[in-house]
Amino acid sequence: MPEVTASACPIDMESLVSLCKRRGFIFPSSEIYGGLNGFFDYGPLGVELKNNIKNAWWRDMVHRRDDIVGLDASVIMHPKVWEASGHLEGFSDPMVDCRESKMRYRADQLFFAPVIVAGETIGYVSVLEDGGMEERAAERAHDLKRKLGKQGEMEPLHLREYTEARPEEYALIPSPATGNPGSLTPPRDFNLMFQTYVGAVREEEAVAYLRPETAQGIFVDFKSVMDTSRVKLPFGIAQIGKAFRNEITPRNFIFRSREFEQMEMEYFIPPEEDWQVRHREWIDWCRNWLVGIGIRPELLSEYNHPTEKLAFYSRGTTDIMFAYPFGVQELWGIAARGDYDLRQHQEHAGKSMEYFDESRKSRYLPHVIEPALGVERTLLAVICSAYMQDEVDGESRNLLRFHPRVAPYKVAVFPLVKNKPALMERADAIQERLRRRWHVFFDVSGAIGRRYRRQDEIGTPFGVTVDFDTVEKDGCVTVRDRDTTRQERVSEDKLEGYLAERIGD
C-alpha cells in the first residue's frame, strides 16, 4: 500500500479554517473578546454536523448491536476516580517555558539539533513539530552558518525531542519565540486536568476535576450497568460526552482543543479470550465505520504503538490515522487495556468489580478493548473528505460531498418562482412534511441554479424543485443530486420514500 501523507488531503489548513468560519461551521469561542485559545463554538451548520456524527455513532455502536449498552456519566466525578485511574499521578505532558517571551511549549513537540560545521558545533537550532520541520531546521542551520561566517561542510542535522536534551544543552537551544538561546527552562511535567472546587469552600478537600476522558465513567459504573441490564460477556458500554484537557499548546484548529467530545466504548471480554483477535475486529469495525460516514479511505492509515512505548498496562494500541492538512495524525485510538482499570477501581474503592460467569460459576475481572474517538477530529476528517471542487457547465463549483447521514441539511426545497401562490403553497406543504423527519432548507430567492450552488457549498445532498408541471400537470417534483447534478422527476407521494432510501439513518 502506498504511504499516506498529509499532501493527500484535498484542502489546506488556511482554506479549511476559513471555510469553517465563512459557512458557519466553527467559530473561535468568545470571539468578540478576542477568543480563548483551545475553545471553539459550533455554528448552525457545525452543530448539525456534530450531532449527526454522534447520532450515527450511537445508532451503529449501540442501537444496531445487541451486545452494547449506553451510559451518560457526570463530567465531575469523585476525585478518587482520578487517583485510581492514574490520571492524578501521570496524566501530564512535558512542558517547557520561554522565560523571555512567556511562551509555553510541549517539550515533546519541540525539536532541536546541534549545528556542526567542519567538526565544530557552532550553535543549535530548534523547531516546533510539524510536517515540514526538517526543512525548516535545515534552513535555520544554514542561516546560522552564514550569520557566523563559518566555512566548511555541515553535518546532517539530527533532530531530537527537547525532553532528550542534556542539562548542559538547555541554555544553548534557541527559543522558538525569540530565536535566541538562554531563555528555555528544563522540561517539567504539567498535569492536563482542569481543577475546580465543589461546594462553597475553596479548600483542599473540595478540589475536583473536569474529566479528561469519558472512559473512567464507564469503568466506575461497570458494576451498576452489569447489575441492572442483564448484559453477558462479551459486552460493551458506550458513552458520548465532553472531556477537558488543559493542553499546553492547543493547536491545529479544533484537532487539539481544551474542551472536546469523546465517543468511547469499553468492550469487556473474558480474560482468557484472545485479545488480539478482538482488537483486530474492533480496528476493522472502526475503519469501516469511518468510511461508512464518508471519510475517504485513501486518507486513512494505521499506526501500531511500539511495545516499548506502550503504557505499562496496555497490551497493544493501534491508532487509526487521518491525513489532515497539518499532517497524518491520530483520529481513533483502539487500545487493549487488560483489566487495569477495573482492578484499580476495585482496589481504591474497596468494592468488587468482578463479573459472575454463570456458565462457569466463577468470578473474575474482565479484560477490555477500548476504541476511543474524538468528535472534533472526526468532524475535521469529514469536512476534509467532503471538500471538493469540480466544474459544472463550464463553471467551477465548490462543494462539500457530505455523506447524507452526516450532512447538516438533508434536503432543500425550492419553489421555482416565488410569485405564484399555487407553487409556493405546494412547496410549503412538501417542506412541512419532510421537516417532520429531516432538517430541511427552504429557499425561495434567486435563480434556481444559484440556489442549487448555495446548497452544494454547504453539502445538502438533495434539492427538490416544485415547478409549474408539479401543480398543473403530473404532480411530480424534480429531485437534483448534489454530486452528479443529475435531475430526476419523482412523484410527490413517492418523494419521502425516495429520499429515505438514499439518506439512511
Ligand code: ATP
Ligand atoms: P494525542 O496523542 O493526540 O494527544 P491521546 O492519545 O492523548 O491523543 P486519547 O487519550 O487516546 O488521545 O483520547 C482518545 C481520542 O480523543 C483521541 O483519539 C482523539 O480523537 C480525542 N482527543 C484526545 N485529545 C483531544 C484534544 N485535545 N482535542 C480533541 N480531541 C482529542
